[in-house]
Amino acid sequence: MTDDNANRIGSTKTSFEIVHALQENGPSRLSEVADQLELTESTTHRHLSTLCDLRYVSRRGELYQIGLRFARLGRAAQTRDPAYLMAKPHVQNLAEETHERAQFVVEDHGLGIYLYLETGSNAVRAGFGIGRQIHLHCSSAGKSILAQYSRDRVDAILDRWGFPSHTENTITDRDAFYEELERVRDRGVAFNREEHVHGLNGTAVPVKQEGEVLGALAVAGPSHRLNGEQLEVDVPDRLLAAANELELNITYSSPDSADDHVVE
Structure with a gap:
């Protein structure tokens, strides 16, 4: 150079x-x-x-x-993949159904990016906004995305960004983190129990496009309210249903999908 x-x-x-x-x-x-x-x-x-x-x-x-010229660039980035835009109504519905904060997060350069975010009637406004970058290892959305990646790809991300501790609950050991990702893969749902922000729990599921992870749908709320069966069962069930519907919408909106599924 x-x-x-x-x-x-x-x-x-x-x-x-x-x-x-x-x-x-x-x-x-x-x-x-x-x-x-x-x-x-x-x-x-x-x-x-x-x-x-x-x-x-x-x-x-x-x-x-x-x-204000940045507004056009931000919109272009937010909708660069048509599937991103399709996630927006699902985020809105999740916020309305759970009354908490719902978001769609994607990975970019080894960090999580909030592409869509909606707040329900009881949601805590924790200072996160669209375009905000976060570490993947301490968020439910990040875990659900990383659990779909190969070991080499996860290693590369962790080598670059490390394991910064956001709270005393943040996982900061690589072996322990890989055990966590295995649990996420087994269940298909990731959890964040005050690992990113004190007093805030979250749960997330991956969204896939043609077998590759596109991003994650997630819901977060105060730990005194989003816990127990609400955290472990109720919200994950809503997320899984939303992710399944979104994946179907993505699949059948493909220009090639109509010909692939025509019944003669």
Whole structure:
């Protein structure tokens, strides 16, 4: 790699770090962004000016903020696979039926991404939003996805992201985690018992497309309410039914499926 290529890649990385800082902090002054990222104000200004010219950042007075042009990119990513869009009504139904928080999560670069999220009437708003990235090892959705992967693929993800401990209940031992994935495979349902957030339990099931895992449907709620039979039986049964219906919808919406199943 030439020095010129290295500089271009580094510059791109800096631009995205600035975008992420604005996303996390909201409208910010140039000096605030520069201080957070330990950049000079002149360098920060060049990046912000370029992002403003491209309409990915907006400026009002001294404050910079995320530009609305990102909305189109986010929508394009969220619907890049037609099957993703088909998951949305199932997430809505699960939230209405359980009165808790329901979501559809996919794996990307070894992390979980919330593509769709709905809150039921009793749902706890724990700060998670669409597009949020999470570690897979400590969430029910992540476990249900990883349980469908080969050992080599799971190893690669764990080697990259490790086992950060979010609570005292987080599994941080690789052998113990593989035993957990085996239980998930055997039952077809994954559980998160306060492993990601204190006071929050969750359960999830995988959604498959042509034999490959597409993502996971999940429901989460406060541990004092989502526990016992509700956690172990009632919600998993709803999730399995929703996943089965979604998989059928995906299969029979395929352009080739109509010809494959015509009865002469």
